[in-house]
Amino acid sequence: MNNNIKNKVAWKIYFVWLFKRIIPLFILEIIFLVLVFYFLGKLVFVQSVFENAFLSSTQNPIVVASYMFKAFLGTSAVKKVVILIILGIGTLFMRDIGRAMASYISTSRIAKQK
Amino acid sequence: MEQLNSNNLKDEEILKLSQEDPAYFSFLVDKYKEAFLRAARGITHNLEEAEDIVQETFVKIYRYAANFQKRPGIEFKSWAYRILINTSITHYQKLKKERGNTEYLDPVLYNESPAFAVNKNVALEKDMKEGVAKAIGQMPEHLGRVLKLYFFDDMSYEEIAKKENISMPALKMRIFRAKRVFKKIVGEGI
Numbered sequence: 569m570n571n572n573i574k575n576k577v578a579w580k581i582y583f584v585w586l587f588k589r590i591i592p593l594f595i596l597e598i599i600f601l602v603l604v605f606y607f608l609g610k611l612v613f614v615q616s617v618f619e620n621a622f623l624s625s626t627q628n629p630i631v632v633a634s635y636m637f638k639a640f641l642g643t644s645a646v647k648k649v650v651i652l653i654i655l656g657i658g659t660l661f662m663r664d665i666g667r668a669m670a671s672y673i674s675t676s677r678i679a680k681q682k
Numbered sequence: 683m684e685q686l687n688s689n690n691l692k693d694e695e696i697l698k699l700s701q702e703d704p705a706y707f708s709f710l711v712d713k714y715k716e717a718f719l720r721a722a723r724g725i726t727h728n729l730e731e732a733e734d735i736v737q738e739t740f741v742k743i744y745r746y747a748a749n750f751q752k753r754p755g756i757e758f759k760s761w762a763y764r765i766l767i768n769t770s771i772t773h774y775q776k777l778k779k780e781r782g783n784t785e786y787l788d789p790v791l792y793n794e795s796p797a798f799a800v801n802k803n804v805a806l807e808k809d810m811k812e813g814v815a816k817a818i819g820q821m822p823e824h825l826g827r828v829l830k831l832y833f834f835d836d837m838s839y840e841e842i843a844k845k846e847n848i849s850m851p852a853l854k855m856r857i858f859r860a861k862r863v864f865k866k867i868v869g870e871g872i
Contacts, residue, residue: 573733577711577740584745585704674705
């Protein structure tokens with residue numbers, strides 16, 4: 569009976585945390601990513617970069633990464649900054665997804681405790 | 683998280699950590715759920731309602747943790763109990779509106795801890811009063827009298843002390859003893 573309370577409280581607390589701490593960050597990060605991608609799209613013809621990467625790679629991820637890195641080094645300073653911002657926000661986004669998942673797993677374990 | 687020994691941490695620290703990782707909050711739930719449930723059950727006399735109140739209380743504690751952290755010098759325990767009592771009162775008022783007649787016990791019986799200093803707005807229902815009067819009738823006269831003055835006549839401690847011609851500490855002790863006797867009688871079944 570009391571563990572029932574613990575389970576319910578654990579999930580309620582998880583969702584309070586998710587909506588209070590994580591979802592607002594997700595929304596902000598997505599807005600930033602969309603804006604920066606939009607800005608990047610005006611500077612670079614992204615599709616051709618990926619097409620070239622695909623053609624030069626024969627689908628080997630190391631070759632793709634190498635091509636991307638060379639393309640990055642060869643680009644202008646403004647584009648480099650925009651790409652770094654995207655990578656930064658992308659990293660934060662992935663970190664928050666990781667936090668949400670880790671916390672979900674912890675909460676599931678707590679809720680399963682007898 | 684699992685390696686964490688919650689015994690080394692104060693409640694306040696656990697609450698703070700739980701803001702970053704909600705799993706920490708389970709330590710507080712483990713520590714207080716039984717006591718909260720007992721207190722809520724003592725007020726509502728209904729297990730389901732008590733469980734609802736306890737759940738709501740924990741969620742409020744988590745949600746308003748920032749308010750607590752802004753108030754230095756206040757102990758987590760008393761702050762948490764205050765939330766429990768306020769939640770019980772809110773719950774009671776809501777139920778009263780819905781059902782019209784809800785039987786809750788008067789706070790006078792639940793103020794052993796300072797955290798239970800519930801405001802007097804918690805109303806006694808008529809049948810509750812009858813039960814209390816019955817129990818008071820079975821108590822030693824001097825104990826029943828002080829409880830009655832406080833309970834039915836709504837007199838303050840100061841007024842009762844004056845009327846009984848005793849000091850405040852003596853009155854508090856007498857009321858404390860009266861409540862214990864009262865509880866014993868109620869426990870035996872009135």
